[in-house]
Amino acid sequence: MKERIKKLRSKLDEEEVNALLINNPQNRQYLTAFTGTAGVVLISDNSAKLITDFRYTEQAEDEATDFEIVEQGDNKLETINRLLQEEGIEKLGIEAQGISYRKYLQYQKELDVELVATTDVVKSLRKVKDKSEIDKISQAVEISDYAFEQIQEQLQVGAIEREIALELEFAQKKQGATKNAFDFIVASGTRGAMPHGVASDKEIEAGDLVTMDFGCVYQGYHSDMTRTVMVGEEPTAKQEKIYNLVLEAQQAAIAAIEPGETGAEVDKVARDIIAEAGYGANFGHGLGHSVGLEIHENPRLSRKDDTVLEAGMVVTVEPGVYIPDWGGVRIEDIVVVTDDGCEILTDSPKELLVLD
Structure with a gap:
């Protein structure tokens, strides 16, 4: 997984973002090996975090060994926003095909960063199989x-x-x-x-x-x-x-x-x-x-x-x-x-x- 994370980080500059938030379940599994059904991935130059809820934290610790596991608490977006502020993230890439317009409006309202729509960043890595x-x-x-x-x-x-x-x-x-x-x-x-x-x-x-x-x-x-x-x-x-x-x-x-x-x-x-x-x-x-x-x-x-x-x-x-x-x-x-x-x-x- 470390090599996949490395390749993804090389894409951040191309997308002109400081970090990427990944919602797509297959992209999440590709990067983390986590097979649970709930969670988002936050990748920056300095960290790799898998944010999930109480039901999956133990499973995530076992499967996503290259990631810091963060329990999301009662409000997932509040948790994500806290992590973004701790790292000083200003421009956050989001998967344009991975969220609804309603979710996008929520992100705009609750995340104190500039949102940048990205298209198939992780999927482009998935084209060639290891x-x-x-x-x-x-x-x-x-x-x-x-x-x-x-x-x-x-x-x-x-x-x-x-x-x-x-x-x-x-x-x-x-x-x-x-x-x-x-x-x-x-x-x-x-x-x-x-x-x-x-x-x-x-x-x-x-x-x-x-x-x-x-x-x-x-x-x-x-x-x-x-x-x-x-x-x-x-x-x-x-x-x-x-x-x-x-x-x-x-x-x-x-x-x-x-x-x-x-x-x-x-x-x-x-x-x-x-x-x-x-x-x-x-x-x-x-x-x-x-x-x-x-x-x-x-x-x-x-x-x-x-x-x-x-x-x-x-x-x-x-x-x-x-x-x-x-x-x-x-x-x-x-x-x-x-x-x-x-x-x-x-x-x-x-x-x-x-x-x-």
Whole structure:
């Protein structure tokens, strides 16, 4: 954590502030390792404080070992103001995306400092993951791989989408996941045309393609994977064609990932392959996104993101083709950018599985 604090302090001058107040829960955990649900972080050139209430002080002492733990008392803003005055802070950076307008007005009223709105100061540090973060993401991915292997026996004609989602959740939690990464997508048959077709009460039918997009949280870090399988019958020529097209686009995009490429450039690799096959209009979302303490982080693999990829960035690669009244296919892996390319963390097979 000391290295993260050091990097953040180097940003204070750039933001023209004497200290930064951090409300965002994921940013708080990133800097402190504190996993409680209440608390704010105050970082200056001379101190690093975690301010929390009586319920969490003992936990904070155990987890946030590089921070001074301050019990907030009855009035949190009064406590923060006292700390600011003790350090002589004149310009305080606040997370513009981390507080409501109502809270901002409270800050103006109760804190005797000049407030400076900052944007994504800590999140900019979170773009590149260190080894401990990659290890946790890798473990989360391993848990999801296990769940996919386990669910295959239950993917049968007559199975209910919602029950498949529940079994995926059970399998992940049995392996140490603390919670779901998001509401799982299980979309069979024509519902596969909905990229975010959250699991419904639909029964899986013979000849359905079934798309499952799921993930878990392990020690605060997320996994995210998608596989599309056949149930009950061999694929038709069109099903096989669309599946192989999406797989080709995904593999080409993964091969294009390396430091120096931009998110937009990698997105274009997959998008061009799908467009040249005549399905460009059926791939309407970005190619991928970073994952970490949140399920959707920056950078993105998207036509709109010119962020240059760096070693240590972790991103999903998830092209898809969605055809109304027919169905869809998506395949998604998590990869980590390395010095000379990338490493695929997701280990589940990607050939089209036909399940009885």
